[in-house]
Amino acid sequence: MARRVLRPRADLQKEGAALSEVYDRLRGEIVDGTFEAGAQLVELALAEKYGTSRTPVREALRRLEQDGLVERAERGMRVRTRSPEEILEIYEVRISLEATAAAAAAQRRSDFDLIRIRRAQTAMDNTATDDPPAMAAANRAVHEAIWVASHNGTIVDLLTRLNNHLTRYPATTLKVPGRWSEALAEHHALIDAIEQRDADRAHDLARDHMTKARELRLQIYRDEPAD
Known part of the structure; x- marks a missing residue:
């Protein structure tokens, strides 16, 4: 042997x-x-x-x-190559998972989870709008805090993987005119629903928030100059 x-x-x-x-x-x-x-x-x-x-x-x-x-x-x-079909596939899954994570966070969040989410949102509120990478990072931190508050490791893992796919589409939807202030308002409404433990409202707000992000992502892709 x-x-x-x-x-x-x-x-x-x-x-x-x-x-x-x-x-x-x-x-x-x-x-x-x-x-x-x-x-x-x-x-x-x-x-x-x-x-x-x-x-x-x-x-x-x-x-x-x-x-x-x-x-x-x-x-x-x-x-990996990029395509509008891939964007649709990614967001089809992400919309569902983000909504499920938000509903679970409303049901399961601890006081500490809520503090962490609100701190992330405060940091996003104070992010300079002339720094797209910082805007995207601040936005991602809020979403990740909500994922963690769901207390569902599988959801966190899957959403992290989906986010990796989206890094190949570097332009942030938050730079579309009017989207930053709109996204902030949507986040605050979602966080309020999580604080109030209103799972149905949290689910619907997260779904609508990500649906808008999908449409803007497709718009950005269509507007990109051809190689």
């Missing part, structure tokens, strides 16, 4: 750090558009770019495939 060779812990830690660094850098460059939709992701070229071996690149690509940011093509991996 062959003996199992145990690798030194330092080597494993070094590999883990390299994987994490490659994953973070590659994910960031996909999200910010450095690698455009459909771009080929060649392991050897990426390893040279990041100054590492092909192993952490291969593992990073595998993780990004699970995240929905890359896909397999005839010649290896590529940045």
